Amino acid sequence: MNLVVVVGVAGGSGRNRQGGGAPAVGVVGAPVDGGSGGRRRWWAPVGGAETIKPAATDDATTKSSDPILHLLRILPFSVLRPPRLRLKLQTLTLLTPITTLSFLLLTYFLVVSGVVYDVIVEPPGIGSMQDPSTGAVRLVVFLSGRVNGQYIIEGLSYGFMFFLTGLGIILMDLSLDKNRDKNVCVSYGVTDVSALVIGYVMSMLFIRIMIPGYLR
Numbered sequence: 168m169n170l171v172v173v174v175g176v177a178g179g180s181g182r183n184r185q186g187g188g189a190p191a192v193g194v195v196g197a198p199v200d201g202g203s204g205g206r207r208r209w210w211a212p213v214g215g216a217e218t219i220k221p222a223a224t225d226d227a228t229t230k231s232s233d234p235i236l237h238l239l240r241i242l243p244f245s246v247l248r249p250p251r252l253r254l255k256l257q258t259l260t261l262l263t264p265i266t267t268l269s270f271l272l273l274t275y276f277l278v279v280s281g282v283v284y285d286v287i288v289e290p291p292g293i294g295s296m297q298d299p300s301t302g303a304v305r306l307v308v309f310l311s312g313r314v315n316g317q318y319i320i321e322g323l324s325y326g327f328m329f330f331l332t333g334l335g336i337i338l339m340d341l342s343l344d345k346n347r348d349k350n351v352c353v354s355y356g357v358t359d360v361s362a363l364v365i366g367y368v369m370s371m372l373f374i375r376i377m378i379p380g381y382l383r
Contacts, residue, residue, distance in 0.1 A: 272330060272334070275329075276327070276329075279326045279330070280325065280326025281317055281322035281325075281326070282322075284317065284322070288316075290317065290319060291318060291319070292318060292320055293306050293308050293319075294307045294310060294318055308321055309321050309377045310377065311376065311377055311379070312379075313377075314377070324373060325370070328365075328366045328373070329366070329370070331362050331366040332362065332366030332367065332370075335358070335359040335360070335361075335362030335363040336359070337359075338355045338356075338358050338359035339355075339356070339359040339360075341355045
C-alpha cells in the first residue's frame with residue numbers, strides 16, 4: 168500500500184489551537200480506533216506524530232474483476248504509441264464568379280455535345296458515303312436520316328451552337344445593367360443578338376441536313 172506523509176499542526180483543545188502546536192507528521196491509510204472516546208479517526212501517530220489515514224475506497228469501483236478488460240486497458244498501450252501528428256486544416260476558398268461561370272459553360276457544352284454518347288458508343292469522328300452520280304467516296308460530317316446517332320464532329324458542332332446561344336442570353340442580361348457604361352451596354356447588346364441569330368440559324372441548318380424536309 169502506498170503511504171503519503173502529511174505534515175500538520177497538532178492541537179487538541181481550543182487553547183492549543185490559538186497558541187499553536189507542534190507540527191505533526193501523519194501517514195495516509197485506513198481508519199483506526201480512536202480509543203476510549205468511541206470515535207474513529209482517520210489518522211494515527213507515527214514515531215510520536217499523528218498519522219492521517221483517509222477512508223478506504225471500494226475496490227469494486229476502481230478495479231475490474233474481468234481479466235480481458237484489464238488486458239484491453241493495459242496491453243495495447245504498452246505496445247502501441249499514438250503518433251504525434253501536426254495536422255493543419257486547409258482552408259477552402261470559394262471560386263470567383265468568372266471561374267464558376269466558365270466551369271458551368273464548359274460542362275453545358277460537353278453535355279449537349281453528346282460526350283456521354285461518344286464515350287459509350289465510340290462513333291467515328293466523321294463518316295463517309297459514296298456519291299451516286301460519280302461513284303466517288305466523300306466525307307460527311309452529319310449522320311443523315313438518324314436522330315438517335317451522331318458523329319463526334321457533328322455533336323461538337325451542335326454543342327457549340329447551343330453554347331453560343333446560351334452565351335448570347337447571358338450577354339443580353341449584362342447589356343441591361345444600368346450601372347455600366349452606355350457604349351459597353353451597346354456592344355453587349357450587338358454581341359448577344361448576333362450570337363442568338365447565328366446559333367438559331369445554324370442549329371436549324373444542321374437539323375435540316377440531318378433530317379431532310381424538316382418543318383417543310
